[in-house]
Amino acid sequence: MRVTGTGHASMRIDTAAGSILCDPWVNPAYFASWFPFPDNSLLDWETLGRVDYLYVSHLHRDHFDAKHLREFVSKDATVLLPEFPTSEMEDELRALGFTKFLRAPNEQVVELDGGLKIMIQALTSPTDGPIGDSSLWVEYDGVRLLNQNDARPTDLTVFAELGHVHAHLLQFSGAIWYPMVYELPQAAKTAFGKQKRERQFDRTWRYIDDLKADHVFPIAGPPCFLDDALWQFNDIHGDEGNIFPDQSVFLSEYAKVGGTNGIVLLPGSVAEVTTSGATTTHPQPVKEFFANKRAHLEEMRERKRGVIEAEKASWRHPEIDVLAGMKRRIEPLLDESIYLAKGVGGPVRFDLVGYDGESVESIVVDFPGKQVRPYADEKVRYRFRTERALIEHLLFIDEVDWVNSLFLSCRFSAARIGQYNEFVYAFFKCLSTERLQYAEGWYDEHERAVDAEDITLGDWVVQRRCPHLKADLTRFGIVEGDQLTCQLHGWKFDLPSGRCLTSVGHKIRAARTQTP
Numbered sequence: 001m002r003v004t005g006t007g008h009a010s011m012r013i014d015t016a017a018g019s020i021l022c023d024p025w026v027n028p029a030y031f032a033s034w035f036p037f038p039d040n041s042l043l044d045w046e047t048l049g050r051v052d053y054l055y056v057s058h059l060h061r062d063h064f065d066a067k068h069l070r071e072f073v074s075k076d077a078t079v080l081l082p083e084f085p086t087s088e089m090e091d092e093l094r095a096l097g098f099t100k101f102l103r104a105p106n107e108q109v110v111e112l113d114g115g116l117k118i119m120i121q122a123l124t125s126p127t128d129g130p131i132g133d134s135s136l137w138v139e140y141d142g143v144r145l146l147n148q149n150d151a152r153p154t155d156l157t158v159f160a161e162l163g164h165v166h167a168h169l170l171q172f173s174g175a176i177w178y179p180m181v182y183e184l185p186q187a188a189k190t191a192f193g194k195q196k197r198e199r200q201f202d203r204t205w206r207y208i209d210d211l212k213a214d215h216v217f218p219i220a221g222p223p224c225f226l227d228d229a230l231w232q233f234n235d236i237h238g239d240e241g242n243i244f245p246d247q248s249v250f251l252s253e254y255a256k257v258g259g260t261n262g263i264v265l266l267p268g269s270v271a272e273v274t275t276s277g278a279t280t281t282h283p284q285p286v287k288e289f290f291a292n293k294r295a296h297l298e299e300m301r302e303r304k305r306g307v308i309e310a311e312k313a314s315w316r317h318p319e320i321d322v323l324a325g326m327k328r329r330i331e332p333l334l335d336e337s338i339y340l341a342k343g344v345g346g347p348v349r350f351d352l353v354g355y356d357g358e359s360v361e362s363i364v365v366d367f368p369g370k371q372v373r374p375y376a377d378e379k380v381r382y383r384f385r386t387e388r389a390l391i392e393h394l395l396f397i398d399e400v401d402w403v404n405s406l407f408l409s410c411r412f413s414a415a416r417i418g419q420y421n422e423f424v425y426a427f428f429k430c431l432s433t434e435r436l437q438y439a440e441g442w443y444d445e446h447e448r449a450v451d452a453e454d455i456t457l458g459d460w461v462v463q464r465r466c467p468h469l470k471a472d473l474t475r476f477g478i479v480e481g482d483q484l485t486c487q488l489h490g491w492k493f494d495l496p497s498g499r500c501l502t503s504v505g506h507k508i509r510a511a512r513t514q515t516p
């Protein structure tokens, strides 16, 4: 099996029974904030795009690049489609000209022509990607590969049970706006960033250890930030709180925990994977590439300046009345929302900075009051500050997912009182009836599900499944004193009170072992 690195989470898998192109991403994403790193725009995409199968793991724009899919991927390719709860991915691909679809039943092996086997695991909670993320398992001629990209299943048992895996490709770096955008003192930001960076690596080691594949390929990040306003997010400034470590940092951190089977793919690197080993060729020496990372980024920044400026010029729509537009889009959804609105539990304020860089219009999305209105000098749970032009653009293009656009752009700052509230972000990624209804139904089902099984961890009896996304705490739970940490996403719980210390709600059931 041949695996060609095509940048970020993207790869092309070639076997004698057919080829699969995964997650090709080339054009900037999220308001021109993210670019693939290392640069993959100079690859021979005409050739790479002539494939038998296309697999797009989910709709995040660093995986689903509509422009590139339209221009460079053969419309004869059969799309291997994860079993997602909504039809959005299929609809978007059809709109781009794809007509052949294979809907892979969740977690079931499908045999394609010529003995090529695939299995897709779809994750479908409202917090998984843009309502859905997935992983692809491939087997041909005894060689097995798992392209986990940035999916976060609770464990990898379903793949491990299919036999020893030879190539495991997974995420290790950050892909979020936390903590950089929060209005916090620099020292606090660094401390939170450092914790986050460590947690990302811990999670990666756990997945690697789950599967024990012959070879581990760090993929799906980090992106690079080429706009001057975001340049500081690149991990080239010696900031230990930077959440975007690159593949060379992965290798050195992996070595510290005894990992010796890591393989970095640059765009254009080719790994031939067999049951007995892997040989890899690179377009240039990997060490040398990362030693010159800053120069690579600076050169890319100059080359892409025009692209960023052109995008920026398209965001302003002065004819749009933002308050009226937000009312029209959001108020009907507030009316429909029970769980998400209750979960947010308070007003969320948007401070929108005008074209002059000074004037500010403050708008409140009032979840309890179910309305969008001007800010009335009240206390708010969350406050976001961004350019008014960005919201104008979201309204102009009728964007239903403000996480997959505004928030991932990192072109905002945020402040909050109290804990992280996942419902705020879940709501703003569900700005359509279809998505909102799905998310409401999901929370309803999970609130009702009585998770009766308990386990013993240290001196505590706790519910077996994590109140966040149901990770098995026999594997992911660590108790230190009176605190439990679920290592899947790092959420913490105070055991005597059951209170979740990371997010609003999500109480855990817990009692000391000696308590009858």
Ligand code: FES
Residues within 6 Å of the ligand: 466, 467, 468, 469, 470, 471, 486, 487, 488, 489, 490, 491
């Ligand atoms: S499942 Fe996310 S922290 Fe436990």
